[in-house]
Amino acid sequence: MNHTYVIIMAGGVGTRFWPFSRTNYPKQFHDVLGTGKSLLQQTAERFDGICPNENIYIVTSAEYHQLVKEQLPYLSDDQILCEPVRRNTAPCIAYAAYKIAQKDPQANMVVAPADHIILKEEEFKNTIRTALEATANQDILVTLGIQPSRPDTGYGYIQYIPDSDSQSVKKVKTFTEKPHLELAQQFLESGEFVWNAGIFVWNAQAIRKAFEAYMHETAEIFAEGDEWYFTEKEDAFINKAYSLCKNISIDNGIMEKAKNVYVVLSDFGWSDLGTWKSLYEVSGKDENQNVTDGTHLLYNTSNNIIKTPKNKLVVISGLEGFIVAEFDGVLLICPKEEEQKVKEFVADAKNHGTHFV
Numbered sequence: 001m002n003h004t005y006v007i008i009m010a011g012g013v014g015t016r017f018w019p020f021s022r023t024n025y026p027k028q029f030h031d032v033l034g035t036g037k038s039l040l041q042q043t044a045e046r047f048d049g050i051c052p053n054e055n056i057y058i059v060t061s062a063e064y065h066q067l068v069k070e071q072l073p074y075l076s077d078d079q080i081l082c083e084p085v086r087r088n089t090a091p092c093i094a095y096a097a098y099k100i101a102q103k104d105p106q107a108n109m110v111v112a113p114a115d116h117i118i119l120k121e122e123e124f125k126n127t128i129r130t131a132l133e134a135t136a137n138q139d140i141l142v143t144l145g146i147q148p149s150r151p152d153t154g155y156g157y158i159q160y161i162p163d164s165d166s167q168s169v170k171k172v173k174t175f176t177e178k179p180h181l182e183l184a185q186q187f188l189e190s191g192e193f194v195w196n197a198g199i200f201v202w203n204a205q206a207i208r209k210a211f212e213a214y215m216h217e218t219a220e221i222f223a224e225g226d227e228w229y230f231t232e233k234e235d236a237f238i239n240k241a242y243s244l245c246k247n248i249s250i251d252n253g254i255m256e257k258a259k260n261v262y263v264v265l266s267d268f269g270w271s272d273l274g275t276w277k278s279l280y281e282v283s284g285k286d287e288n289q290n291v292t293d294g295t296h297l298l299y300n301t302s303n304n305i306i307k308t309p310k311n312k313l314v315v316i317s318g319l320e321g322f323i324v325a326e327f328d329g330v331l332l333i334c335p336k337e338e339e340q341k342v343k344e345f346v347a348d349a350k351n352h353g354t355h356f357v
Contacts, residue, residue: 119269145194
C-alpha cells in the first residue's frame with residue numbers, strides 16, 4: 001500500500017488577483033498561465049509519480065465543490081473536503097490530516113497550496129521525495145524553503161542552522177512573518193534565511209502530536225471526528241467542528257512554536273502567485289517587457305501586464321508599468337507598484353454590487 005498522501009489547499013478567494021479572481025470563481029480554478037490547465041489541475045498533476053490519484057485530497061470551500069469535481073473528475077466525494085467557513089490553514093490542515101490518519105495511521109503527507117507556480121517540475125519532485133524520506137519514520141515537521149532572490153517583504157522567512165548534519169534538510173531556528181524591508185535585507189545578507197514556501201511534509205502521527213501539543217482545542221475537535229470520517233455523518237460533524245475553530249494559520253498555530261521543525265533547502269522555480277506583480281515576474285515577456293494575454297495593439301508601451309478577453313480588441317498607447325486586467329464586467333487599471341491597493345479596491349467595489357467581487 002502506498003502511504004504517501006497529498007493535501008491540496010484550494011479554498012482561498014485570491015483577492016489580490018481581482019478582478020480575475022472572484023468569490024464565485026477564484027484564481028486556482030483559472031488557467032492563469034495560458035497552459036490550457038487551471039492552477040489546481042497543474043498542482044494535482046505535479047504529484048504524478050509521488051502518490052496515486054486516490055491519495056490526493058482537496059480541501060476547499062463548500063461553494064467550490066462542483067468546480068473541483070469538474071476540474072479533477074477522478075476524485076471521489078470523500079477526497080473533496082468541504083469547509084463550511086474559511087478558518088485559515090490550521091483547521092484546514094487539521095481536517096485533512098485527522099481524516100487521512102483515521103484511514104491510514106502510517107500516512108506520510110504533503111500539504112501544498114493550489115495556486116503556486118513551479119517552473120522546474122522534476123526538481124520539485126526530487127525535493128518532495130527528499131522531504132518524504134525524512135518524515136517517513138521521524139517525529140519531525142518539514143517545510144520547504146526557497147533561496148531568496150531579493151529582500152521581499154511579502155513572504156515569511158525561515159532561519160535555519162547552517163551546520164545541520166544533512167546537506168539539504170536543516171534544523172529550523174526561527175520563523176519571521178513578512179518582515180519590513182530593512183530586516184528582509186539583513187536576512188538576505190546573513191545567508192541563513194530562506195523564504196517560507198508554505199509547502200509542508202510530515203507523517204500522520206507527527207502532525208497529530210503537534211496539534212495536541214500546541215493547538216489542543218483544535219486537536220480535540222478533529223479527534224472527535226474519527227468515528228464520522230468517511231461516513232454520511234461527516235458533513236454534519238464538520239459543520240459543528242468549524243463553528244468551534246479559531247481562525248489561525250498553521251505557521252502561527254504550530255510551526256513557530258514546535259521544536260522539531262526542519263526545512264528542505266529548495267530551488268525549483270517557485271512563485272506563490274499571490275499578486276499581479278508575481279505573475280508578471282514569472283511570465284514570458286515581449287521585446288518591450290510587456291506580459292500580454294488577449295487581443296492587443298500596443299504603441300510606445302512597456303513593462304505592463306495586460307490580461308483582457310480575447311474577443312475584445314484593446315488599444316494602448318504610451319503606458320508604462322501598469323496592470324491592465326479585465327474580467328467579467330470589471331476593468332482594473334493600476335500601477336504595478338500600487339498592486340497592494342487591490343484589496344482596498346475590492347472592498348470599495350462591494351458598494352457597487354456583490355457580483356463585482
